[in-house]
Amino acid sequence: MCYVTLNNVGHCWAMPYADFLTELTRAGLTVRGFADLVGMNPNSITNYARQGELPVHLAFIAVLVAELAVHRLDYRNAMAKVPLAPKKPRGGARRGHFGGDRQASLDLPS
Secondary structure: OOOOOOOOOOOOOEEEHHHHHHHHHHHOOOHHHHHHHHOOOHHHHHHHHHHOEEEHHHHHHHHHHHHHHHOOOOHHHHHOOOOOOOOOOOOOOEOOEOOOOOOOOOOOOO
């Protein structure tokens, strides 16, 4: 494990989830607020609690937002400059069919 801070950004691949929550507290954010800020589903972020570690790209965002908040700089204006596009749904689901079709549709003449 590696703890990511502004002074220690070496070769780190993850941040402990508990430290991530500490950074969110410093920033005055909840997990849901952070998820909204970065355009993610809150459940996707809380799923990292089970693993115990958060990917470094999310850790960097949390640390930077916390540092800006501690210095009373408005991170929301800076983050608003990046447009968030909704992600495409993954999987084989199609409209009107829960879970999608496991077998490809065969368009055979009747």
